[in-house]
Amino acid sequence: MRIKQLILKDYGPFRNYKISFVDDDDVCILLTGRNNEGKSSILNALKLLDAATRVIKKTKQEIIVDGDYYYKLLHQDTENLLIGRMVHNYIDNTVAKITGSFRDGLKVTVYINPKEDIIYADFEGRIPPDIHNVFGFIPPLGPLNENEDFINKLAYLKASIGTSLAPRHLRNHFQQILSSDEFEMVRQLVRKSWPDIELLDLEINHRTGKIYCYYKEQGTEREISWAGQGLQVWFQIITHLVRLRNSSILILDEPEINLHPEKQNELIQILRDYYQGSIIIATHSVELMNNVNVSHIINVQKRHTEPKVKSTSDRLYLDLVRSEIGSNFNLIASQFEDFELIIFTEDSFDYGIIQQLASLFGINRRAFNIPIHGFSEFRKCISYKHAYELLIGKEINYTLVLDRDYYPIEYLKDVVSNLRKSGIHVLFTPGKEIENMFLSPDVLSLLIPEVSRRNFTTTWDKTFESLRIDCYANYISLHKQFLNTKLDTKTITKQYTPAFEQKWNDPSKRHELIAGKAALKVLRDFYRRELKKNLSQSNLIEAIGKSRNRIGRQFIEDIYHLKSTAAEIK
Numbered sequence: 298m299r300i301k302q303l304i305l306k307d308y309g310p311f312r313n314y315k316i317s318f319v320d321d322d323d324v325c326i327l328l329t330g331r332n333n334e335g336k337s338s339i340l341n342a343l344k345l346l347d348a349a350t351r352v353i354k355k356t357k358q359e360i361i362v363d364g365d366y367y368y369k370l371l372h373q374d375t376e377n378l379l380i381g382r383m384v385h386n387y388i389d390n391t392v393a394k395i396t397g398s399f400r401d402g403l404k405v406t407v408y409i410n411p412k413e414d415i416i417y418a419d420f421e422g423r424i425p426p427d428i429h430n431v432f433g434f435i436p437p438l439g440p441l442n443e444n445e446d447f448i449n450k451l452a453y454l455k456a457s458i459g460t461s462l463a464p465r466h467l468r469n470h471f472q473q474i475l476s477s478d479e480f481e482m483v484r485q486l487v488r489k490s491w492p493d494i495e496l497l498d499l500e501i502n503h504r505t506g507k508i509y510c511y512y513k514e515q516g517t518e519r520e521i522s523w524a525g526q527g528l529q530v531w532f533q534i535i536t537h538l539v540r541l542r543n544s545s546i547l548i549l550d551e552p553e554i555n556l557h558p559e560k561q562n563e564l565i566q567i568l569r570d571y572y573q574g575s576i577i578i579a580t581h582s583v584e585l586m587n588n589v590n591v592s593h594i595i596n597v598q599k600r601h602t603e604p605k606v607k608s609t610s611d612r613l614y615l616d617l618v619r620s621e622i623g624s625n626f627n628l629i630a631s632q633f634e635d636f637e638l639i640i641f642t643e644d645s646f647d648y649g650i651i652q653q654l655a656s657l658f659g660i661n662r663r664a665f666n667i668p669i670h671g672f673s674e675f676r677k678c679i680s681y682k683h684a685y686e687l688l689i690g691k692e693i694n695y696t697l698v699l700d701r702d703y704y705p706i707e708y709l710k711d712v713v714s715n716l717r718k719s720g721i722h723v724l725f726t727p728g729k730e731i732e733n734m735f736l737s738p739d740v741l742s743l744l745i746p747e748v749s750r751r752n753f754t755t756t757w758d759k760t761f762e763s764l765r766i767d768c769y770a771n772y773i774s775l776h777k778q779f780l781n782t783k784l785d786t787k788t789i790t791k792q793y794t795p796a797f798e799q800k801w802n803d804p805s806k807r808h809e810l811i812a813g814k815a816a817l818k819v820l821r822d823f824y825r826r827e828l829k830k831n832l833s834q835s836n837l838i839e840a841i842g843k844s845r846n847r848i849g850r851q852f853i854e855d856i857y858h859l860k861s862t863a864a865e866i867k
């Protein structure tokens with residue numbers, strides 16, 4: 298059986314919420330979202346559906362509510378539930394409903410009735426023969442008890458196996474829950490999935506009532522409680538995987554806890570290799586998100602009527618977009634939400650400066666940053682834009698911020714024209730790099746005290762003199778490389794050198810051409826040497842805000858689409 302849809306009405310944090318699951322065999326679905334958005338409530342809803350599948354059509358569970366017949370859930374499945382708190386906003390006389398629709402036409406509804414203090418169920422459609430193996434729950438996993446008592450009450454052991462108590466009873470699970478063949482399966486899977494680790498036999502000390510289990514690592518035998526927490530969790534995952542292998546839908550709650558990122562990456566693969574049904578995982582792990590199809594990520598947001606399901610009807614196009622973007626697609630897409638603006642930058646450091654300046658200027662827009670990792674990757678912005686529109690279905694603004702560097706104006710205009718057709722606004726830094734904004738004379742006059750200005754001017758002039766040759770060489774090199782022409786170096790040098798020289802020799806403009814990062818380092822070194830203190834990023838940001846130079850403000854406003862987006866490239 299495969300669940301197709303889950304509808305929650307007046308349940309927990311949800312007034313009216315619908316989740317449409319991907320209806321594919323052997324699919325791995327991730328429930329993501331911020332804390333307190335309802336992931337745990339969804340898992341509990343699935344647990345109640347599971348409990349309902351085990352009582353429907355059992356005559357001894359029949360009850361009458363308001364004149365209609367229903368099936369009362371078993372006491373052990375509801376005894377620890379506070380029914381009154383499960384109703385949305387604790388509304389009096391409201392019956393919460395959980396409805397699960399399955400692939401074969403079966404529909405099961407769970408009713409949570411605080412007035413009657415009872416939970417019951419009903420169904421529509423045909424009950425399939427495998428109804429008792431629909432859901433399998435792997436509980437939250439944690440460290441093992443160092444000392445574990447042998448448990449004589451099998452009923453208690455079985456009742457706690459799907460709860461937070463499960464890590465305390467792993468050795469008892471080996472001994473009493475698993476058959477000998479199943480325990481051997483656990484040993485084999487551990488051996489295959491964790492190199493150099495072999496799970497050994499169990500021992501029961503009848504005098505003390507303690508039960509032990511050992512493992513071998515590179516020839517040394519240890520009790521499983523001596524293993525690292527990651528290995529302890531791995532033992533548990535494998536155990537539950539074997540125990541629940543016949544379930545149609547396997548559900549895990551934050552299995553990444555205590556797992557190293559490397560093992561998180563392996564987790565999805567081992568689940569796929571050794572489990573044949575659908576998998577639903579509630580998680581915060583980016584590592585897990587990077588290992589599933591992005592269309593299988595469900596971003597739970599209780600304020601909406603439906604979650605942000607990362608899916609699209611145009612799967613072929615989505616796959617094309619994914620191939621164009623590469624390995625970062627799932628990571629980026631997993632963070633998509635309902636934003637006003639997406640800002641592309643060459644790296645996240647540039648965006649940090651943009652954010653700080655926006656805050657300084659009082660700009661407050663819900664923006665999301667995607668670093669494209671270099672000027673040459675600018676075409677990826679088109680694919681990211683398509684991905685957002687496919688996955689979110691909303692038109693928003695897009696801005697790409699690129700280092701101006703020493704590219705010829707003709708080439709920059711081509712880049713703008715290429716991206717403007719796709720609805721992406723392109724801006725180039727006012728100087729070579731974004732750091733050049735900190736180097737304008739108006740900003741420097743605020744940073745350098747008057748008593749130090751003569752020394753600074755000397756240092757500053759020497760800096761320009763020492764960097765001129767490299768800057769000019771890079772200027773000519775990029776012009777030769779990116780001009781759409783067959784002009785030789787001599788002709789390019791003759792034609793474009795005057796523009797470089799004019800700006801370089803102008804004290805009010807030369808800071809735009811210098812290598813910004815290198816010059817900023819000189820500025821900071823001078824500050825430490827002469828003023829005996831550090832020139833922090835916040836100092837630089839504040840100086841831009843106070844300066845008379847309006848270029849920085851105009852640049853930031855343009856990024857956030859707060860002024861005309863038809864800025865001329867000069």
